[in-house]
Amino acid sequence: MSIRGLKKKQPKTFKVKIITVDAEMEFSCEMKWKGKDLFDLVCRALGLRETWFFGLQYTIKGMCTWLKMDKKVLDQEIPKEDPISFHFLAKFYPEKVEEELLQEITQHLFFLQVKKQILDEEIYCSPEATVLLASYAVQAKYGDYDPNFHEPGFLAHDELLPKRVLRQYQLTAEMWEEKITAWYAEHRGIARDEAEMNYLKIAQDLEMYGVNYFPIAQNKNHTDLLLGVDAKGIHIYSINNRFSPNKSFEWSAIRNISYSEKELTIKPLDKKAEVFKFFSSQLKVNKLILQLCIGNHDLFMRRRKVDSIEIQQMKAQAREEKARKKMENQRLAREKQLREEAERAKEELERRLFQLEDEARQANEALLRSQEAAELLAEKAQIAEEEAKLLAQNAAEAEQERQRLEITALKTKEEKRLMEQKMREAELIAVKLVKESDRRAKEAEHLKQDLHEAREAERKAKQKLLDITRLNYPHKYPQYLPTDTRDANFDKGSIKLDLKDIDLKRLSFEIERERLDYLEKSRKFEDRLKELKSEIHALKLEEKQSGLYS
Secondary structure, X not given: OOHHHHOOOOOOEEEEEEEOOOOEEEEEEEOOOEHHHHHHHHHHHHOOOOHHHEEEEEEEOOEEEEOOOOOEOOOOOOOOOOOEEEEEEEOOOOOOHHHHOOOHHHHHHHHHHHHHHHHOOOOOOOHHHHHHHHHHHHHHHHOOOOOOOOOOOOOOOOOOOOHHHHHHOOXXXXXXXXXXXXXXXXXXXXXXXXXXXXXXXXXOOOXXXXXXXXXXXXXXXOOOEEEEEOOOEEEEEEOOOOOOOOEEEEHHHEEEEEEEOOEEEEEEOOOOOOOEEEEOOOHHHHHHHHHHHHHHHHHHHHHOOOOOHHHHHHHHHHHHHHHXXXXXXXXXXXXXXXXXXXXXXXXXXXXXXHHHHHHHHHHXXXXXXXXXXXXXXXXXXXXXXXXXXXXXXXXXXXXXXXXXXXXXXXXXXXXXXXXXXXXXXXXXXXXXXXXXXXXXXXXXXXXXXXXXHHHHHHHHHHHHHHHHHHHHOOOOOOOOOOHHHHHHHHHHHHHHHHHHHHHHHHHHHHHHHHHHHHHHHHHHHHHHHHHHHHHHHHHHHHHXXXXXXX
16 A cells, blocks of 8 residues: 555535624635534634524525524535635524623623624614613723723724714714713723623613514515514514514414415414414525524523523533622722722822922022022122221211311301401492592592683683783784883793693693592402402302202
């Protein structure tokens, strides 16, 4: 046998891509694998034990279909792709999420799927409830709210509200974020799995939660109803109202469900009750409805039976895990509280340290300012001392000047008194001179008058002499007068005239001499008056200066 023959023949495989709500995975599958083989491989990869809620969904010819577990994968009508895509989704929903969802991974997958259905508006939710659900989603993603870390705008890239709600209210993104953050801040201390469970507990009370809708008709020609299948039973809705069913069949009240071609029949447990028949658009729709009805009915009956050993173990493990997580959360909460207290204490110490450093800095600055002020004061004191010395010196000089001025003032007063006395004397002299001048002027006038009279007398005397001569010597003998006689008479008149001329000259000389003496005295007096005025003016200036010094 050849070596090649010893080698085990490798089985043929094909590739599949599994898409969960938040991740994608690729697997290589053997050609002979059934749907359950692939499903178990995915569950093992996810660590999922509550497998009965989930399934692998694919889309063919625009219709969503679930992969059958008991048939080969390649034998089913699946898309011809490479790799073949399947969506790992929740196929059946629990009646009470808190009691039935045991594993954290199961809760997380349900949380992601229900959240997506609400955001895609497959499940209707009121605006108030959407804000509350969004706050739990934020708590699950970001943990406890921290205003220092979660600054405004931290939710800008998160899709948290349906577009219908955003269109319904004219609010900005900042306003919506403020409303969500207000709820988010109240969830402090809630762990991620607890926040997701609170989200699901609110969502399970919504009318469209966990319901698969199919269009149906009561006859073959009209599609005017909707058939809904969920964990509690089958419901009939009008085409425009998915909230309130017109008719409901609980799983406990249904005896049988069957289909024939496009007709599907629901037989109640009460045989007297009317059998409900309806028509669907395709045979595949009836098969899908029947598949969902069987799965939901099995889970409904399973919930009402005693749990299997596996479920009991899982619940015990879940309780232990919850208790452990609770203790862990409490421990973490205590540690977080202690850490926060330590951080607050640290912040307080840092604040106190900063305050002390600031106070020390201020004290140093104050000390420096004090030193500078002391130096400045010392410098000012030195300057003040020098100024005091200078002032003392100036005061001494001023005192000396004052004494000098007092002496000067005394001298000035004495000189002023003397000067006033001199002025009075000068005035008296001036008055005397004026009087003397007037007297001399009068005397001069009298002398001039006497001179005039003398001259007039001389003239008269000459005239008289001439007349006498004419009488003694007639006119016809005037040349024969005796010479001696004529000469004697003439000599007599000449002597008289000479005497008269001598007196006049003497008198004129005396007058002129007195006039010149008067002018000389007047000039000297005027010079003396000028000197007195200058001295008086100088004394006035000295008095003004002495007044300023005082």
